[in-house]
Amino acid sequence: MSLxxxxxxxxxxxxxxxxxLIIVEEDKTxxxxxxxxxxxxxxxxxxxxxxxxxxxxxxxxxxxRRIGERLREQFDDxxxxxxxxxxxxxxxxxxxxxx
Amino acid sequence: xxxxxxxxxxxxxxxxxEESPVTIEDGLDVDDPELVQLxxxxxxxxxxxxxxxxGYYTVVIxxxxxxxxxxxxxxxxxxxxxxxxxxxxxxxxxYQRGAQAGLYNDRFGEELAxxxxxxxxxxxxxxGIATEEQAEAMHRFATTFTNTSSRRAG
Numbered sequence: 001m002s003l004x005x006x007x008x009x010x011x012x013x014x015x016x017x018x019x020x021l022i023i024v025e026e027d028k029t030x031x032x033x034x035x036x037x038x039x040x041x042x043x044x045x046x047x048x049x050x051x052x053x054x055x056x057x058x059x060x061x062x063x064x065r066r067i068g069e070r071l072r073e074q075f076d077d078x079x080x081x082x083x084x085x086x087x088x089x090x091x092x093x094x095x096x097x098x099x
Numbered sequence: 100x101x102x103x104x105x106x107x108x109x110x111x112x113x114x115x116x117e118e119s120p121v122t123i124e125d126g127l128d129v130d131d132p133e134l135v136q137l138x139x140x141x142x143x144x145x146x147x148x149x150x151x152x153x154g155y156y157t158v159v160i161x162x163x164x165x166x167x168x169x170x171x172x173x174x175x176x177x178x179x180x181x182x183x184x185x186x187x188x189x190x191x192x193x194y195q196r197g198a199q200a201g202l203y204n205d206r207f208g209e210e211l212a213x214x215x216x217x218x219x220x221x222x223x224x225x226x227g228i229a230t231e232e233q234a235e236a237m238h239r240f241a242t243t244f245t246n247t248s249s250r251r252a253g
Binding site for chain 1 (some may be wrong): 178204
């Protein structure tokens, strides 16, 4: 799971969306449903009195490679929140495909 | 050449959308923004079923697509994937957003967009002529889609 966009770049303000990239190994559609239900709870929760909007992008290992070009720019600025060997592998492949 | 009468009618129509509502359609007078979308979908389907029996196939096809889109919008708002005041003006983009929120898979979203393109644009421009079979199939699909989506939302 990676944090992307303005929040990751340190340019966010109170109204900025929190952009997240989540890469899953299993079925992407059920993962998207699960993530969306977590996002729904997070958006209803106040953090230091503020509510935030989350924009999750859930991709499978396979689809992440297909949209590799778009992901490369995201990875450039992104901060890894939860890493794994698989994520490192996906990053490597995404960059390797672009060369 | 646009006459003054037509210009006046256009201005009058614009005003009705800018003013605060007067006589609201039955069933749509609800505060919950997600419920408004679902009610709109259901009313479109009800109207579609009435018009299908009377042979207005083009409008049944059109309204079935709109009902599907309002249903997707209902689910996106319900699941927190879209702000109630949000607008997604492109049909393809709306179908994609549904897939991104896990309402269905990417393939299904693409098929929806592909179905919309030839069917709807052809119906609009009369390159394709609406048939009873298309209207029935589209109405059945839109009804199942809306029923399933609203059940899943609890």
